[in-house]
Amino acid sequence: MKTVFDKTRIRSMSLKNRFIRAAVAEKTADGQVHEDMVHLYTRLAQGGAGTLITGFTLVDEAEQAFPLLACYHDSFCQGHKTLTQAVHEHDTNIILQLVYVGSYVMGDARGMTILAPSAVEHVTSKVLPQEISIAQIKHIQNKFAQAALRAKQAGYDGIEIHGAHGFLLSQFMTPYYNRRTDGYGGSVQNRARMLVETYETIREAVGDDFPVLIKINVTDGFEEGVSFEDVLYLCRVLTGKGIDAIETSGPWQRFSPEASSFYKQEAARIAAENDTNIIMTGGNKDVHEMTAILHTTSIAYFGMARALMREPGLIARFAPHEL
Numbered sequence: 001m002k003t004v005f006d007k008t009r010i011r012s013m014s015l016k017n018r019f020i021r022a023a024v025a026e027k028t029a030d031g032q033v034h035e036d037m038v039h040l041y042t043r044l045a046q047g048g049a050g051t052l053i054t055g056f057t058l059v060d061e062a063e064q065a066f067p068l069l070a071c072y073h074d075s076f077c078q079g080h081k082t083l084t085q086a087v088h089e090h091d092t093n094i095i096l097q098l099v100y101v102g103s104y105v106m107g108d109a110r111g112m113t114i115l116a117p118s119a120v121e122h123v124t125s126k127v128l129p130q131e132i133s134i135a136q137i138k139h140i141q142n143k144f145a146q147a148a149l150r151a152k153q154a155g156y157d158g159i160e161i162h163g164a165h166g167f168l169l170s171q172f173m174t175p176y177y178n179r180r181t182d183g184y185g186g187s188v189q190n191r192a193r194m195l196v197e198t199y200e201t202i203r204e205a206v207g208d209d210f211p212v213l214i215k216i217n218v219t220d221g222f223e224e225g226v227s228f229e230d231v232l233y234l235c236r237v238l239t240g241k242g243i244d245a246i247e248t249s250g251p252w253q254r255f256s257p258e259a260s261s262f263y264k265q266e267a268a269r270i271a272a273e274n275d276t277n278i279i280m281t282g283g284n285k286d287v288h289e290m291t292a293i294l295h296t297t298s299i300a301y302f303g304m305a306r307a308l309m310r311e312p313g314l315i316a317r318f319a320p321h322e323l
């Protein structure tokens with residue numbers, strides 16, 4: 001019988017349990033890892049989650065005005081090494097989440113060129129971006145690959161592509177944001193291309209052994225958002241190309257703090273149809289409910305953000321003797 005404390009593997013990475021700290025963004029004015037972040041991640045590692053996913057990390061210096069963690073230059077590597085070493089001391093994995101923000105805009109965008117699949121206002125930030133060119137698409141894919149390679153060299157156990165929540169990559173899947181008529185727009189095959197090519201470019205750079213994960217929306221939560229059929233298509237293609245795990249998410253802000261495991265139906269369907277590791281994120285906090293989901297679906301892992309923000313030692317409280 002499976003348990004949430006099973007020891008498992010995702011490619012080269014051993015996981016001591018099925019709990020994963022889902023990404024929570026770090027504010028850092030200069031993009032560097034600072035001591036307070038190392039302390040927080042040490043606390044989370046001591047708290048028992050087997051794997052930690054960092055907050056989103058910039059891959060392109062074009063977005064350096066945003067006060068987020070960065071990995072677009074070698075000068076960021078020493079800080080990342082300090083972080084990975086601190087977490088590894090507690091027998092815990094750490095995954096770097098990579099992002100291109102685009103028109104969601106996380107800070108002061110004055111003077112910046114803001115890119116999106118099409119020149120359509122962002123539903124949340126209300127920013128009107130420029131349509132990205134094919135040359136810029138290729139440039140950003142390469143930036144993801146270079147950042148992923150730096151992450152590998154800095155000791156991360158894997159990387160996660162941020163393909164969710166209305167940031168640039170997820171916008172390609174979303175008909176509202178993607179009105180292109182070239183090879184990156186229109187049919188689902190074309191709208192999925194940016195995510196699939198970004199994965200392939202990263203894989204080429206980091207090699208076959210290094211875990212590459214992706215976080216996706218199972219819904220955008222608005223009318224011209226991605227359809228679930230299109231999400232299933234994307235998952236099939238990524239699984240076929242060897243993605244190591246798919247983390248399911250969506251507009252989590254819509255749910256009340258009491259709502260629990262709120263994307264379980266969508267995640268269960270994706271898990272049933274795809275022979276890859278599914279990390280279900282969104283409202284996980286009840287160990288009995290997670291255990292029941294583990295027993296009745298093919299979902300393998302449970303991402304938790306806010307529950308671990310409230311209580312970094314929560315996993316140890318679930319079952320202290322297991323850690």
Ligand SMILES: Cc1cc2nc3c(=O)[nH]c(=O)nc-3n(C[C@H](O)[C@H](O)[C@H](O)COP(=O)(O)O)c2cc1C
Pocket residue numbers: 022023024025026054055056097162164165215249252281282283284303304305306307
């Ligand atoms: C303060 C905060 C920061 C977040 N930052 C990120 C992020 O950097 N990348 C990401 O993919 N999701 C981010 N999320 C979303 C979480 O990873 C997660 O998908 C969402 O909170 C739902 O899970 P939960 O119910 O366990 O909190 C953030 C959430 C919160 C509350």
